[in-house]
Amino acid sequence: MNLDRRIQLFVVLAAVFVTSLVVGDIIGVKLFEVNLGLMAPVMSAGMLLFPVTFLLTDILNEFYGKKVARFVTWVGFCMAVFAFAAITVAVRVPWAPMTQAADYPGTVARSFDNVFAGSQRILMASMVAYLVGQFADIAVFNGLKRATHNRMLWLRATGSTVVSQLIDTVVVQYIAWTGVLPQKVIIQIILTSYVVKLLVAVGLTPLIYLGHAFVERKLGIAPVVLGEDGEPVNLAAPASEAPPARAA
Structure with missing residues (x-):
């Protein structure tokens, strides 16, 4: 099997994406504050x-298309389900008696369950969202x-984030x-998280252009060029033969 650059890049992107998704779900039980001067919003570590x-x-959208x-997206969802099942089994497996000793130096049931039993709910919430x-x-x-x-890369990148x-x-x-948590705290987390996500989306715009240029050049x-019917017209074509894409 010949792994050309398009396939190699896809494997790397998919692997990092799925890893980030699952790890983000697991660490999401931790809340932290970001000091922004006049306010200190509370956010999830995810x-x-x-x-x-x-x-x-x-x-992925830009260079491989919506399909x-x-x-x-479905692979990530399946891996999140797999992680949820694995964590559920791990939480329910009985602890060895030696871990209940007062001088046991390793992780104990209470500490483990506080993190991973709590992450089960985060995983469920994250899978739906x-x-x-x-x-x-x-x-x-x-x-x-x-x-x-096929123009204005910044608009589709930021616009899709605003909605999703x-x-x-x-x-x-x-x-x-x-x-x-109290309703007031949940609303605060939603508002601050969303504002931060929008700021990050805007701040990442230069990186999107850099990533776009790196992959293409x-x-x-x-990049995928969409025709009038919304379907890719150059997905199978080599970069040297594909129609030029106008990113800005």
Whole structure:
């Protein structure tokens, strides 16, 4: 099997995307404050990996099209389900008697369960929000790409995030924290998380252009160009033969 650059890049992007998704779900039980001067918003630690998934989703959309982006979305969902099942089994497996000794230096049941039993709820919330948010992101991204005739990369990248992350943030925070945190705190987390995501999305715009240029010029992989029917017209063509894509 010949792994050309397009396949190699796809494998790397998909692997990093799925890893970021699952790890982000697991560490999402931790809340931290960001000191912004006049305010200190509370956010989930899962936010730390948001920039990675945001960037990778746009690159997958840009260079492989919506069908491939949807495929990776389903792979990520299946891996999240797998992680949820593995954590559920690990939480329910009985602890060895030696771990109950007062002088036992390793991880004890209470510490383990506080982290991983709590992450089960985060995983469930994230899986629901993830599917809805990702498919919304893919649809908006490709809709804007078609409407702008493959131009204005910044618009489709940021515009898709504005819509998808609003959905994702509201769904995941309500499912994860309802009954655990006061309603006021949940709303605060939603608002601050969403504002930060929008700021990150805008701040990542230069990186999106850099990633776009690196993949197209250094790796020789052409971005997908959408036709009038919204379907790719150059996905199978080498970069040197593909129609030129106008990113801005």
